[in-house]
Amino acid sequence: MANSGVMKLVCLVLACMVVAAPDAVDALTCGQVVSKLAPCLTYLRRGGSVPVTCCIAVRSLNAAAKTTPERRTTCGCLKNAYKSVRGINVAIVGGLPGKCGVNPPYKISPSIDCSKVR
Structure with a gap:
């Protein structure tokens, strides 16, 4: 069972890398976003x-997403993770940044329009 979870995470990372490849201008990739947040998955x-x-990862990711394109990439990766990784509790996700002392410039939600993130 644990192997299945690892395989799903690897597939998600690879899928995000493929999706992010056309946006080579962005310094932050989906692969980086997903790998940074891996310590948060159980929570x-x-x-x-x-x-x-997990909180170290959240703070690191927030600090890494400095530009609008990077924040949009991060947003899109998080939305894809909602769809790809089973069992994520949406109510928990929204509160994670605050629990880690981070205030991102957008609400983490599966319904967010990432194109409006600044």
């Missing part, structure tokens, strides 16, 4: 205490 499914490694 995003089950809740509980936020792992320290």
Whole structure:
């Protein structure tokens, strides 16, 4: 079962890399977004205490997405993750940045229009 989860994550990373490839101008890729947030996966499914490694990843990702294109890429990758990774609790995801002391310039939600992220 654990192997199945790892394979799904690898497939998601590869899919995000393919989707992000045409936007070579963007310094931040879907592969980077997904790999940075890997320590958060168990929390995003089950809740509980936020792992320290997860908050470090969230803060790192927020700091890495400095430009509008990078924030849009991050937004799109997060939306794809909602669709691709089973069991993510949407209510938990929206509160994760705040629990890690981060205030991104957009609400993390599966319904966000990433083209409007600045």
